[in-house]
Amino acid sequence: xxxxxxxxxxxxxxxxxxxxxxxxxxxxxxxxxxxxxxxxxxxxxxxxxxxxxxxxxxxxxxxxxxxxxxxxxxxxxxxxxxxxxxxxxxxxxxxxxxxxxxxxxxxxxxxxxxxxxxxxxxxxxxxxxxxxxxxxxxxxxxxxxxxxxxxxxxxxxxxxxxxxxxxxxxxxxxxxxxxxxxxxxxxxxxxxxxxxxxxxxxxxxxxxxxxxxxxxxxxxxxxxxxxxxxxxxxxxxxxxxxxxxxxxxxxxxxxxxxxxxxxxxxxxxxxxxxxxxxxxxxxxxxxxxxxxxxxxxxxxxxxxxxxxxxxxxxxxx
Amino acid sequence: xxxxxxxxxxxxxxxxxxxxxxxxxxxxxxxxxxxxxxxxxxxxxxxxxxxxxxxxxxxxxxxxxxxxxxxxxxxxxxxxxxxxxxxxxxxxxxxxxxxxxxxxxxxxxxxxxxxxxxxxxxxxxxxxxxxxxxxxxxxxxxxxxxxxxxxxxxxxxxxxxxxxxxxxxxxxxxxxxxxxxxxxxxxxxxxxxxxxxxxxxxxxxxxxxxxxxxxxxxxxxxxxxxxxxxxxxxxxxxxxxxxxxxxxxxxxxxxxxxxxxxxxxx
Ligand SMILES: [Fe+2]
Ligand SMILES: [Fe+2]
Ligand SMILES: [Fe+2]
Numbered sequence: 001x002x003x004x005x006x007x008x009x010x011x012x013x014x015x016x017x018x019x020x021x022x023x024x025x026x027x028x029x030x031x032x033x034x035x036x037x038x039x040x041x042x043x044x045x046x047x048x049x050x051x052x053x054x055x056x057x058x059x060x061x062x063x064x065x066x067x068x069x070x071x072x073x074x075x076x077x078x079x080x081x082x083x084x085x086x087x088x089x090x091x092x093x094x095x096x097x098x099x100x101x102x103x104x105x106x107x108x109x110x111x112x113x114x115x116x117x118x119x120x121x122x123x124x125x126x127x128x129x130x131x132x133x134x135x136x137x138x139x140x141x142x143x144x145x146x147x148x149x150x151x152x153x154x155x156x157x158x159x160x161x162x163x164x165x166x167x168x169x170x171x172x173x174x175x176x177x178x179x180x181x182x183x184x185x186x187x188x189x190x191x192x193x194x195x196x197x198x199x200x201x202x203x204x205x206x207x208x209x210x211x212x213x214x215x216x217x218x219x220x221x222x223x224x225x226x227x228x229x230x231x232x233x234x235x236x237x238x239x240x241x242x243x244x245x246x247x248x249x250x251x252x253x254x255x256x257x258x259x260x261x262x263x264x265x266x267x268x269x270x271x272x273x274x275x276x277x278x279x280x281x282x283x284x285x286x287x288x289x290x291x292x293x294x295x296x297x298x299x300x301x302x303x304x305x306x307x308x309x310x311x312x313x314x315x316x317x
Numbered sequence: 318x319x320x321x322x323x324x325x326x327x328x329x330x331x332x333x334x335x336x337x338x339x340x341x342x343x344x345x346x347x348x349x350x351x352x353x354x355x356x357x358x359x360x361x362x363x364x365x366x367x368x369x370x371x372x373x374x375x376x377x378x379x380x381x382x383x384x385x386x387x388x389x390x391x392x393x394x395x396x397x398x399x400x401x402x403x404x405x406x407x408x409x410x411x412x413x414x415x416x417x418x419x420x421x422x423x424x425x426x427x428x429x430x431x432x433x434x435x436x437x438x439x440x441x442x443x444x445x446x447x448x449x450x451x452x453x454x455x456x457x458x459x460x461x462x463x464x465x466x467x468x469x470x471x472x473x474x475x476x477x478x479x480x481x482x483x484x485x486x487x488x489x490x491x492x493x494x495x496x497x498x499x500x501x502x503x504x505x506x507x508x509x510x511x512x513x514x515x516x517x518x519x520x521x522x523x524x525x526x527x528x529x530x531x532x533x534x535x536x537x538x539x540x541x542x543x544x545x546x547x548x549x550x551x552x553x554x555x556x557x558x559x560x561x562x563x564x565x566x567x568x569x570x571x572x573x574x575x576x577x578x579x580x581x582x583x
Binding site for chain 2: 051052066067068071074079120173177178180286290298
C-alpha cells in the first residue's frame with residue numbers, strides 16, 4: 001500500500017515535470033487537490049468581491065460610453081467567478097461550501113478589494129494597475145499543471161488584458177484633461193500604488209508554500225519576481241501619463257536592468273489580510289447580505305423546479 | 318408626401334412632426350436609460366451569481382438601446398447636443414420616462430415584476446416599430462427586439478417561479494403586484510405627442526399592443542397560479558414630465574459627475 005502510494009506520487013511528479021496536464025479523473029496527491037481548491041476558490045472569491053468596488057461607480061459613471069464599458073467589465077468579472085467556481089468543482093469542491101467559507105471568513109480573497117473607490121479615477125487606476133497585476137499573476141497560470149484551471153485562465157486572461165487597456169485609456173483621458181482631472185488621476189495612483197504591489201503576496205522569504213507550488217507548477221514565478229516585473233512594466237506607463245509614482249526610493253538600476261523600489265508596508269499588508277483593512281467589513285457584509293437576502297429566491301426556484309418535476313411525473317404516470 | 322410608407326426619409330417630414338418625433342425618441346431613450354440604471358444597482362448584490370450576470374446583461378442591453386435613441390434624438394434635434402448632453406444635463410421635469418421604470422428596486426420580486434410589466438410592453442412595441450416608416454427607428458428596434466425577446470422570457474420565467482414557488486416568494490410577488498400594477502396603464506396610454514405620431518403612422522396603435530400584452534400576462538399569471546388584478550386605478554404623468562419623488566435622487570446620482578465637473582471629457 002505504502003509503496004503503491006509512493007509510486008503514484010512519483011509518476012504524478014514525472015507527468016508534471018514533463019508538462020503533461022492533470023485532468024479531473026487523474027490520480028493526484030491530496031495536498032495538490034487541497035492546495036488547488038484553496039487557490040482557485042480564492043481566485044473565484046476575488047472576482048466576486050472584486051465586483052463591489054467597481055460596482056460602486058456604475059451608477060455615477062461620467063458618460064454613457066464609460067457606464068457601458070464599466071458595467072460590461074464588472075459583468076466580465078462575474079463571468080470569471082463562474083468559470084473559476086466551475087474549475088474548483090471539478091476537484092470535488094461545491095460552490096455552496098466555497099461560498100460558506102467565504103462568508104465565514106475562512107476563505108480569503110485578494111486584499112486589494114478591501115480598499116475604497118473614492119473617485120472616478122479609481123476606475124481607471126483599478127483597470128490599469130489592478131487588472132495589470134492580475135494579468136502578471138495569471139498569464140503564467142494559463143500553463144498551470146491542472147487542465148480545467150489552465151483553460152479557465154486562458155479565457156480570463158484575454159478579458160483581463162482588455163480591462164487593462166480600458167483602465168489605461170481612462171487614465172490617459174484624465175491626464176490629458178483639465179487640471180482637476182489630472183489631480184484626480186494622481187490622487188488615485190497615490191492611494192492604489194502600494195496596495196497593488198501587495199497583490200503579489202508576502203516576500204519570498206515569508207512565503208513558505210511557494211516552493212511546493214512551483215514544484216507542482218500551479219505557481220510559476222515567485223512573489224518577488226512578479227512584483228519586480230510589475231514595477232518594471234508600470235513605471236514607464238506612469239511616466240507616459242505624466243503621473244508620479246509615490247515612491248521616493250524608486251530608481252532605475254542599470255546593472256539589473258530593472259527598478260529598485262521601496263519596501264511595502266508589511267504591517268498594513270498583514271492588517272488587511274487579517275480583516276482590518278478599510279473595507280474588509282463592508283465587502284464581506286455585502287456578500288453575506290446578498291446571499292442571505294437571496295435565500296428565499298433560491299428556495300423558490302428549487303421549490304418550483306420540484307413542483308414541475310412532480311407534475312411531469314404525474315402526467316407521465 | 319408619406320406615400321411610400323416603408324421609406325420615409327426624415328427631411329420630408331414637417332418641422333412640427335420632426336419636433337414630435339424628437340420628443341418621442343427622447344422618451345424611449347429616457348425609459349431605457351432609467352430602467353438600465355435601476356437594474357445596474359443590483360450589480361454585485363444579486364441572489365445568485367448567474368442572476369447577477371443576467372441582470373447586468375439586461376442592463377447593458379437597455380443602456381445600448383438608450384444610447385442609440387439618444388444619438389438619434391440628437392440628430393433629429395440638430396442643435397449639436399450629444400447623447401451625454403441629453404442624458405446628463407436635463408432636469409427631472411424634462412425626463413420623459415413612464416413612472417414604472419423609475420420605481421426603486423425593492424426586493425428581487427419587486428424588480429422582477431417591474432421588469433416583467435415593462436418587458437411585455439417593450440417587446441410588443443419593438444415588434445411594431447421595426448416595421449415602422451422611420452427607418453432609423455426601425456433599425457434600432459430590429460436590433461433591440463432580439464434582446465427584448467430574451468428579457469421577456471427571463472422575467473416571465475421568474476414571475477412563474479416566484480408565483481408558483483414557496484409561500485414566501487408568492488407573498489413577496491403579490492406585494493410587488495400591489496405596488497406596481499398601477500403603473501402599468503401609463504405605458505399604453507398615449508400622450509399628445511404619441512397621439513400625433515400615431516395619427517401620422519410613426520407610432521403603433523396601443524390598443525392592439527395592449528391586447529397582446531394582456532394575452533401574455535394572462536398566460537404567465539395562469540402558470541404562476543396568480544389572479545390578474547382587475548379594476549386598479551392607473552397612475553400616470555412620467556411621460557409628461559410629472560414624476561414620482563424617486564427620479565430626482567436617481568438623476569442626482571446619474572448626473573453627479575457631469576454636474577460637478579461641467580464641460581469636461583471623460
Ligand atoms: Fe477578472
Ligand atoms: Fe482575476
Ligand atoms: Fe478584470
